[in-house]
Amino acid sequence: MADSRINLDKPIWDQNTFIGRLKYFTWVTDPRLSLSSKQSLLEAKTLVSQYRKGEEPVGTTVQQVRQAQRMCLSAFHPDTGELQNVIGRMSFYVPGGMILIGAMITFYKSTQAVIFWQWANQSFNALVNYTNRNAESEITPQRIGVAYVSATGSALITALGLKSYLAKRASPLMQRFVPFAAVAAANMVNIPLMRQSELIDGVSVYDEDNKKVSQSRYAALKGIGLVTFSRILIASPGMLILPLGMEHLEKTAWMKKYRIINAPLQVLLSGVTLLFMVPIGCALFNQKSSMPVSRLASMDKKDLKVLESEYGKPLPSTVYFNKGL
Numbered sequence: 172m173a174d175s176r177i178n179l180d181k182p183i184w185d186q187n188t189f190i191g192r193l194k195y196f197t198w199v200t201d202p203r204l205s206l207s208s209k210q211s212l213l214e215a216k217t218l219v220s221q222y223r224k225g226e227e228p229v230g231t232t233v234q235q236v237r238q239a240q241r242m243c244l245s246a247f248h249p250d251t252g253e254l255q256n257v258i259g260r261m262s263f264y265v266p267g268g269m270i271l272i273g274a275m276i277t278f279y280k281s282t283q284a285v286i287f288w289q290w291a292n293q294s295f296n297a298l299v300n301y302t303n304r305n306a307e308s309e310i311t312p313q314r315i316g317v318a319y320v321s322a323t324g325s326a327l328i329t330a331l332g333l334k335s336y337l338a339k340r341a342s343p344l345m346q347r348f349v350p351f352a353a354v355a356a357a358n359m360v361n362i363p364l365m366r367q368s369e370l371i372d373g374v375s376v377y378d379e380d381n382k383k384v385s386q387s388r389y390a391a392l393k394g395i396g397l398v399t400f401s402r403i404l405i406a407s408p409g410m411l412i413l414p415l416g417m418e419h420l421e422k423t424a425w426m427k428k429y430r431i432i433n434a435p436l437q438v439l440l441s442g443v444t445l446l447f448m449v450p451i452g453c454a455l456f457n458q459k460s461s462m463p464v465s466r467l468a469s470m471d472k473k474d475l476k477v478l479e480s481e482y483g484k485p486l487p488s489t490v491y492f493n494k495g496l
Contacts, residue, residue: 177233179223179240192454196261200449204245204262212246212254215239248302249458249493258295259302261453261496264405265445267295272409272445273438275350276417285330289350293323293357296402300365303398303496314367322361329356347414354410355403362399366495369395376467376490384482384490389470390462394494397456405452409444413437453496460494 183198184191207215218239221227227236245262248255257263271292278284297319330353337346363370373386374394417437420426426433464486468475479486 175233176225177236179219179236183237186457186459189454192457193450196450196453198241199244200261200264200453201245202262202265202446204242205257205260205266207242207246209254212242215242216247219243255302256298259298261299261303261449264299264449265442268406268445268449269409269438269442271295272406272441273434275354276347276410276414276441277434277437279334279347279350282331282334285334285350286327289326289330289353289357290323292354293319293326293361296358296361297322297365300362304366304369311368315365318361318364318367321364322357325360326353326357329353344414344418347418348411351406351410354406358399358402358406362402363395366391366395373471374492376462376492378487378490382482384464384486385467385471385473385478387467387471387490387492389467390460390490390492390494393462394460394492397460398495401452401455404455405445405448408448409441413440413444416440456494458494458496459491461489461491464488464490 182191182195184194186192186195215238218227218231218236222231222236222239246255246257246260247253258267271288274284274288275292278288297315300318301315330349333349333352334346337349369391370388373388374391376384376387376390378384417433421433464478465475467473467490468478475486
């Protein structure tokens with residue numbers, strides 16, 4: 172190759188800074204990547220594998236390798252290497268989420284519509300949560316079913332309960348925020364339950380050389396908590412700011428004349444907010460999270476000497492784990 176070789180394991184941008192992580196997640200959550208065919212993704216994976224071995228085709232450029240790496244990072248699970256379901260990929264979160272958020276904040280008055288769109292949203296979230304879990308902790312079909320039913324149920328109970336309560340007590344504007352309350356409540360149920368195996372069995376924590384140190388329930392709890400917060404934050408602008416704007420816009424003569432564009436407009440604007448918020452939400456916290464080994468021992472009630480014996484050498488000061496997305 173004419174270009175100098177690159178280290179694919181070294182991030183292009185510093186992942187210890189928010190700006191570096193923002194650039195990275197903007198790069199790999201680009202919605203256009205969700206349009207990649209299965210064949211092109213498998214070819215990209217092959218090229219990355221060949222490059223690591225120094226066996227890439229003659230004439231391959233750095234740009235081609237980086238694009239292949241980008242496609243792989245967007246579509247293959249970092250733990251298992253398996254090709255993810257396209258709907259569950261973070262690169263699909265914008266097109267999938269914009270339809271659901273737009274519909275939830277548009278059709279908030281009808282009970283039937285609330286039931287349908289909350290169910291659809293939680294079905295989508297369940298798949299996203301499962302796809303982006305820490306895959307080292309297996310989850311059984313039974314646990315998936317319990318998580319799905321519980322999350323969907325919590326969303327419907329919250330949405331319908333608030334809708335009924337606020338219908339007689341709150342202004343029309345306040346009623347527009349019911350979908351967000353339901354989504355936030357459901358996320359706090361959906362994500363922990365869909366990843367409950369991590370909380371039960373713990374997740375693997377590693378040293379800086381990627382050698383396993385131990386299993387940690389605390390690391391699982393920390394990772395799931397961070398993901399839950401970031402998911403709620405991602406949905407916040409579209410579900411909190413847009414209702415304010417639409418409350419004003421729907422009173423204008425122009426909007427009253429062209430009511431048919433109400434739903435498409437809210438879907439479009441939801442997509443714009445998600446386009447910015449998905450990489451921001453993902454970038455808030457490093458996907459490869461860390462904690463002092465002393466905290467691992469204290470929170471998981473593990474003896475440092477036993478840990479060191481299992482590890483086979485002096486313990487590192489810091490351990491790392493994949494928090495998921």
